[in-house]
Amino acid sequence: MDTIAKTQALGRRHRRSYEPSFKADLVAACQQPGISVAAVALSHGLNANLLRRWVAEHERFGHHDLQEAPPSRVSNSSPVAGFVPVRLPAAQVPAADIRIELRRGAMAIKVSWPVAAAGDCAAWLRDLVQ
DSSP states (O other): OOOSOOOOOSSSOOOOOOOHHHHHHHHHHHTSTTOOHHHHHHHTTOOHHHHHHHHHHHHHHOTTOGGGSOSOOOOTTSTTTTOOOOOOOOOOOOOSEEEEEEEETTEEEEEEEEGGGHHHHHHHHHHHHO
16 A cells, blocks of 8 residues: 655655545544554554654544544454553552661661652751762
8 A cells, every 4th residue: 555645756856645534544443442552553654753742632632533434444463452451460559658768887877758848858868978
C-alpha cells in the first residue's frame, strides 16, 4: 500500500502527505484498548510523534471523520494485533516515616521522622550539617 502521495521530482524536498482515510484508519487502531501508538506507527513505517499528533488532532478537533472512514485496513496479522499488555506489580506504599542514617567513623545515628513534618526534618538536618 502506497501511503505517500505522488511528489514532483524537482530536486527539492517535499513534505509527505497522507490520505485522510489512511490517517483515520491509524487513529482508529490507536484508540483500541491496550494498543501502543508507537507499535502502530512502527508497523506502518511512521514516526510515533506524527501519529500521536494525528490522534491529538482527532481528539481536539474531530479530524479524519472516523465515522465515515472505510473499514480499517489494519490487519489482524500485524504486530499491533499481537500486542500483549503486561501487568506490573502494584506500587508499594511509601513508608510513613523519613528514615535517615548518619555514620561518622565508628558512630552511627538512625533517625525516623514523620513525613507530615518533612519541613522540620529539613531544618533539623540543615542545623546538624552546619
